[in-house]
Amino acid sequence: AQTVTQSQPEMSVQEAETVTLSCTYDTSESDYYLFWYKQPPSRQMILVIRQEAYKQQNATENRFSVNFQKAAKSFSLKISDSQLGDAAMYFCAYRTDKNSGNTPLVFGKGTRLSVIA
């Protein structure tokens, strides 16, 4: 079974600075997707960014980018120019690419990010 590990229960960053959240995963599969979800105090789960394992290029979405190291099974999230609205729980998640896409997400335990004004 696949597992996802987020080793930083809590992180903090100054507003406008950059922060990196770590994630590692364990799998024997070669085809899969990785995701970062954000959960603000409202508890809504919001997709931040996704990465296809077959792509070497790191995904980027505005201020959010990832560092995907397939051999090391590492998938970190970098938030640039941090804003107060970025304060939330961040979950790293894995999804196998088997069964034509009908598979669930496996989540890490999350990292709580605080943004200091």
Add this chain to the structure above:
Amino acid sequence: DAGVIQSPRHEVTEMGQEVTLRCKPISGHNSLFWYRQTMMRGLELLIYFNNNVPIDDSGMPEDRFSAKMPNASFSTLKIQPSEPRDSAVYFCASSLGTHSGNTIYFGEGSWLTVV
């Protein structure tokens, strides 16, 4: 377009009572997932359906939990009888199950407290 709709948003019930959580997935989505979130265990998959058929219910804690999906637009998660350790946020999520890269969209959750 409406997102995943869950009800109730909050429920407080007494131990031993039956609890029914409801979910309406996004129209056209054919995969539906139920997750439970607690401080201790994080986000756990309880069960998921493809085309209304349960595929994996190995995450359902015990026989007190049951889930159904009678049609493509409705699912229920039932707990009978409820216990204080069932207190958690229960999320329903849906996706178009044609590609693993497709986004899984989550509802706002049902916050259950069993006293």
